[in-house]
Amino acid sequence: MVAQEFTVDLTKPLVFQVGHLGEAYQEWVHQPIVSKEGPRFFASDFWESLTLTVWWAVPTIWLPVVCWFTMMSYRMGHTPSQIALIVGAGIFLWTLIEYSLHRFLFHIQTKSYWGNTIHYLLHGCHHKHPMDGLRLVFPPAATAVLCFPFWNFVKLISTPSTAPALFGGGLLGYVLYDCTHYYLHHGQPSKDPARHLKRYHLNHHFRIQTSGFGITSSLWDNVFGTLPPAKTTGKSS
Known part of the structure; x- marks a missing residue:
């Protein structure tokens, strides 16, 4: 007797349902529902609230942190021109992290219950509901957790006086990334770039989701050969 395939009920909280899809999860999550009204994640109002973030919370919370870390390097004796170079290096470092996370973590193939569940929370929800405006940017609590390994990595590759500004630059790169990402989904740019x-990113969502992993630029897609085929980079539907 063939087991009946699991069907997700979109009227109920989704997070603890999607794991039951098994191998069918990858196909399901990459069939987007284009609606500005997002789904319910959890039955608990507390846990649900942690998944909802307005876009302006990102610069409001993290730009003061960027300034504080940058000033640490300044107080340690670095000149403004040196600070600018270090911060620029941090932004550049972030672009590689952005690409790597998107390609190797956010698009990891899963089929187990918990694998599907975690992937949905990390990124699958964004592909399933790409216009959900309250789940387009990373929740501050999750960003704070990720700052710890990033700070330790920065300390490992830099000097004590340059590490704060390098970290600040990386965090600034993240702020630019998340705000850009929100704008690409909800803004209506009339001029390049x-x-x-916007065309490049919506192409990743609606046409070929296995390439075009850069958000703020296509730099690393060029470097690592993950540019989408030329025939799919035209105007989005």
Whole structure:
């Protein structure tokens, strides 16, 4: 007797349902529902609230942190021109992290119950509901957790006086990334490069989801050969 395939009930909280899809999860999650009204994740109002973030919370919370870390390097004796270079290096480092996370973690193939569940929370929900405006940016609590390994990594590759500004630059790169990502989904750019970036990113969502992993630029897609085929980079539908 063939087991009946599991069907997700979109009227009920989704997070603890999607794991039951098993191998069918990958196909299901990459069939987007284009609606500005997002789904319910959890039955608990507390846990549900942790998944909802307005876009302006990202610069409001993290830009003061960027300034504080940058000033640490300044107080340690670095000149403004040196600080600018270090911060620029941090932003550049972030672009590689952005690409790597998107390609190797956010698009990991899963089929187990918990694998599907965690993937849905990390990124699958965004592909299933790409216009959900309250789940487009990373929740501050999750960002704070990720800052710890990033800070330790920065300390490992830099000096004590340059590490704060390098970390601040990386965090600034993250802020630019998350705000850009929100704008690409909900803004209406009329000029390049923003218009090109919007087409490029929506192409990743609605046409070929196994390439085009850059958000703020296509730099690392060029470097690592993950540019989408030329025939799919035209105007989005």
